[in-house]
Amino acid sequence: MSEPAQAAQGQSPENPYPVRAVAIRVAGWIDKLGMVWVEGQIAQMNIRSGSSTVFMVLRDPAADMSLSLTCPRDLVASAPVKLTEGTQVVVLGKPNFYTGRGTFSLRVNEIRAVGVGELLARIERLRRLLEAEGLFHPRLKRPLPFLPNTVGLITGRASAAEHDVTSVAAARWPAVRFAVRNTAVQGPNAVAQIVEALRGLDADPEVDVIVLARGGGSVEDLLPFSDETLCRAIAACTTPVVSAVGHEPDNPLCDLVADLRAATPTDAAKRIVPDTVAEQALVDDLRQRSARALRNWVSREERHLTQLRSRPALAEPMRMLTARTDEVTRALAAIRRDVTRFLTGETDRIGHLRARLSTLGPAATLARGYAVVQAGSRVLRTVADAPEGTELRIRVADGAVTAVSQGGSSD
The missing domain is CATH 2.40.50.140 (Nucleic acid-binding proteins)
Incomplete structure (x- = not known):
């Protein structure tokens, strides 16, 4: 082998x-x-x-x-x-x-x-790409809380932006709390540090809003804030993000992705917390307006009650009855008179009818000397109704007698 x-x-x-x-x-x-x-x-x-x-x-x-x-x-x-x-x-x-x-x-x-022109052109191409993906759409913008529990702040160490945000916010609302993350805000390490700080603050349940703050600078200085990685990280956050990068003319791409764009760090501080003085003035104004509205309502109801009480029906409730007393009395007298007259007339009519009935009745006839002869239950009308030997009952005015027929005879 x-x-x-x-x-x-x-x-x-x-x-x-x-x-x-x-x-x-x-x-x-x-x-x-x-x-x-x-x-x-x-x-x-x-x-x-x-x-x-x-x-x-x-x-x-x-x-x-x-x-x-x-x-x-x-x-x-x-x-x-x-x-x-x-x-x-x-x-x-x-x-x-x-x-x-x-x-x-x-x-x-x-x-x-x-060159700056090339950087701007690349930023514009990235802007169109992110816009086509819908990362700038208003429906993705989350509203900021009225009074955040804790404000997350990403900025440079000991920077003017950090001082502006913290000092202005504390002056407006002294109880505000910050979770500050100091990172590089320009240079090659800025994007990685900012993204890491952003994800950490987004995962913190105490943080209700995140502020990304930096002062002004050149296009090259602000280049990290137009980085695609940072823009996508902002879009992926569940916590509202405020972009306060540069000054008013500066417009990095993170401004378009963030939930709110602030012109400056100072403007961001004014957006994230309410002004104590302004809110107190608003509360005082609302209290005054509500008290004035309540007083006006009470006055209006009092006038309405006064008008109701001044009406004759309520001012003198017995006046209508008093005015009708004589009329009621006359009506009662007329009713009594008419009823009495009616009863009298009917009584007389009944008396006349009784008298006529008595005159026409059999009792009156018997009282005049007449008698009623019955053979059994039949009243005799002819001689033939009582043959000889028929037991007869003769009714007179004061009673009745019995007799026996001896036969009829003609007159």
Whole structure:
């Protein structure tokens, strides 16, 4: 049986590459990239005394990524703008992999500053992108609380903006409380620190509103506040955010994303807490207006009651009865007279009817000497009704007698 073929170098633990071989190959691959233009923000710059090489770190403002740069000292000295931490630049360099240390860097041959016009154009492009995503829509704006429990303040350490916000707010409402987070407000580290402070305050249940405050400055100084990462972090907050960056003409993108844009830090202090004096004056005015309204209502009701009491029906409630007493008396007398007259007339009529009835009745006839002869229950009308031997009952005025018929005879 033949022996198995040996694996290629670097493909098995039995036939590994040495470190130098891997380093040389990586350096060869990177060397094939050629020259590239790279834009970023200078995060660190190390100029060593007596060294002809300057070491820098170029950071991507929109992401947590960076590159190491090396460039000749003369190139830094002759740069079109003074290079400091936070400067936005475009560099031309050659990617290099240093095999001795196993590190990657960009060897810079040319440095160009990003002009204000280009910065503004990029900010405008980002503004259109965020607007298209709806981050500026008014429906996303959260209302500020009337009286916040705690105000979160993100600003530079011992800055004029911090003094303006805290002093003006305390003068307006002495009981106001602040949770201050001091961060860098310009330079390469500003965005990361501000975003971290923003998320911490947003997670604090005691904080009811967050103020992002900074004084004025150039476009480059205010560049972190137009950073996409910061804008999205503000939009993701559940706590209302007030942007008080720069002065009135300044308009970084965070102003458009925030729930409220204040012209200055002082204006932000006036927006987040009410003015004690103004609120007390409002309360006093409302009390006076309510008291005046109550007094007017009472006066109006009193006048209404006075008018009701002055009406004849209420002023002299028995007057109508008194005025009608004679009329009622006359009506009662007329009713009694008419009833009496009616009863008298009816009594006389009944008397006449009784007399007539008595005259026409059988009792009156019997009293005049007549008699009623009955045979059983029948009244005799003819002689034939009482043949001989019929028992007869003869009724007279004062009683009745019985007799026996002896037969009839004609007169």
